[in-house]
Amino acid sequence: MMVESASETIRTTPSNQNGVSSLSSQSDGGGGREGGSNGDTNGEISPVDLLHLQQQQALQAARQFLLQQASGLNSPGSNEVKQSPVQVPVSMAMMSPQMITPQQMQQILSPPQLQALLQQQQALMLQQKTWGHYLTCSKQLAFQQQLIQMQQLQQQHILNLQRQGLVPLQPTAAMQSLQQAMCPSDLQQLWKEVSGVPSSEEALKQAEGLDLSTNSSNSTSAFPKAASAHIPLHSLPNGQSHTPKRDSHEEHAGSHPLYGHGECKWPGCEALCEDMGQFIKHLNNEHALDDRSTAQCRVQMQVVQQLEIQLAKESERLQAMMTHLHMRPSEPKPFNQPLNLASSGSLLKRDSDAYPEGLPHPPTSAATPITPLRQGPSVISSSSLHTHSHSHTHAVGPIRRRNSDKYCTPIASELAQNCEFYKNADVRPPFTYASLIRHAILESPDRQLTLNEIYNWFTRKFAYFRRNTATWKNAVRHNLSLHKCFVRVENVKGAVWTVDEVEYQKRRPPKMTGSPTLVKNMISGLGFGSLNASYQAALAESSLSLLNSPPLVTPPSAASLNMLHVGHDDVSSTVEQVNSNGSCSPTLSPQQYSHPVHVKEEPTELEEDSRPVSLLAGVTHSLPLPSDERDLEEDLPTEELE
């Protein structure tokens, strides 16, 4: 019986390798693995070569430009004199960030700068990888916002300087005329080219390279070190030195983007300023339109642009990766090869229109993948893939449990986003049977299903469960009977299965990404101090999930508890979002619409008043009382109840 599955279980290696390696590769040179379009082209001029050529040309242009500036401004002079190099090449002066190619930017920035940028980006990507795919998009969005804020900040300062007369009006007119059509970064680029031109060798060094380690010819100058000290690239990505977005006139109302916590937030300054007036004075004195400030601004802008470019590239790579993983038209066995794929925004459609069972359909295309992967990919389940390739003894290709637990997968959202995929692809869902059963039950309108309905749900939702029915059905029954969280209820329709939320939460202590004691303390603060920590945490989650149901929410408790919430595979935390699609009702407890006759009888010896859970349960949702008693009796150590 087991032997026949051996051939099926070793099927995921190609996709696995592809997916995992792609996800983990940050120095892939633009995703050469993604479709191989950027691969090596031996013997002929590839796009990469052309890009290199363009980079060289851009480098030459940039160096000439900078040398031109340096030579034209070598003599000390006033700002007016410094404006003379306004006659920069129009192509450079008018070059918006969008017009500067990444390669040109890379050439404009010195190797140390690029290195610093790369480190930042790698750190960012590491963060993204660490937090997983799920956070990537939000992080990118946040980062993009940060970039925009910084651009606005810089522009604001520029405008401020203009208002204060520190910036000549000559370019301002042009800027104003362009202001309507150009983004802040465009304006800044224009401004920096027009007005803030480095006038000396140090400016050149600043622009070409802040670190002398690679610039031996200038290594004797002491300035670059100072300049590099004034350009703390690290201040950008974390955004610590930038305040939230402000209106361009807001600095007059008591705040300034470059001023915060009594410090000047100019890169590398950190001068203490007691009040805004002092800060303004400091800003005008120390960060006036001079070579240093201009160079700093220039470098900062380039940092921003570089990061933007990198962000765009990484986003594009991500898109390509996810698209690639979703669409494998050349797969010889598209449905017999379990593809554990990333989520796709295109798969968000609710599947009330299930395909005929047993008829696999081609996976839907993934045009706009938006669901990021988690640290432990919930869909690209390494565990799933792993077990598929290692489990030779199970006919169904066991997913090997705990995926959802381990990766804290919100099964509801996962299924909601990938329902089409799972429906069509012969992929074992990376969830435990218990999670799936629970999801099926909670997804139902009445939050109760007969065994046969559970079967149907499995086969309807997952192509994987359209075969080996005996195996997984047995597993379903086994889980239903085994886990106390599943409560058999007899109503007029016969026996149905419901979910005991508390019990379900209890069977797995929730994973707290933060301090586990936080939950305990907070719950203790809520008056549940008599419970043990794990049970408190479980209750917290259970309550959280149910507190999400509007009719049952007590705002303060919900708010405070929501702070504790960490996602796992619980449907309760995400079922509401499924409910938003109208597929199930979130609030009713089984006992609210059925008259339970609990078959699973277990000894109950505890007094009801010794169970603080009833407090919470009573507030949040109606619990199955008999099972509740049973559960509490079983899981709460008696010594802790005494």
Next chain:
DNA sequence: TTCTAAGTAAACATGT
């Protein structure tokens, strides 16, 4: 290495 949870298989009981 040990423990635990999950998955699988199977035996058995019960009801239709």
Next chain:
DNA sequence: TACATGTTTACTTAGA
């Protein structure tokens, strides 16, 4: 009797 449903046990496996 066959089948569905439900329970229980045993075993294997993976992960902590």
